[in-house]
Amino acid sequence: MRLTAILYHIKNKRPHGHVYRGKHRIVKPPTMEDLARLRCDFEREERNMLILRHPYLTLEQSRGYMKDIKPKTSLMEICRDYRNSRFQKHFTWNDQLIHLRSTDNWE
Secondary structure: OHHHHHHHHHHOOOOOOOOOOOOOOOOOOOOHHHHHHHHHHHHHHHHHHHHHHOOOOOHHHHOOOOOOOOOOOOHHHHHHHHHHHHOOOOOOHHHHOHHHHOOOOOO
16 A cells, blocks of 8 residues: 555655746647647737838938927916915025024134
8 A cells, every 4th residue: 555655656746835936847738729829929019110210200200299299288287386385485495594694703
């Protein structure tokens, strides 16, 4: 009985941990569906590379095409601009602490 259990264990050895990951994983044989999917991926990649190699517009035509189109201002930007307009004065630390230099006399 023990010999049968040992031989059965050696014949049907499975990897430890995750079955399809790691050094001793079980590798699924590729199917025709996998090969078709890979072929579709390569064809899509080739179409994309063709578009990138031959663009629709030249560099001269594509320069400055967004000049006439103004970006929409969102409500958040309008509210932020209104809020900041009330507190628009910029100041420095020297302006804030100038009152401390009142007794600073040089001869």
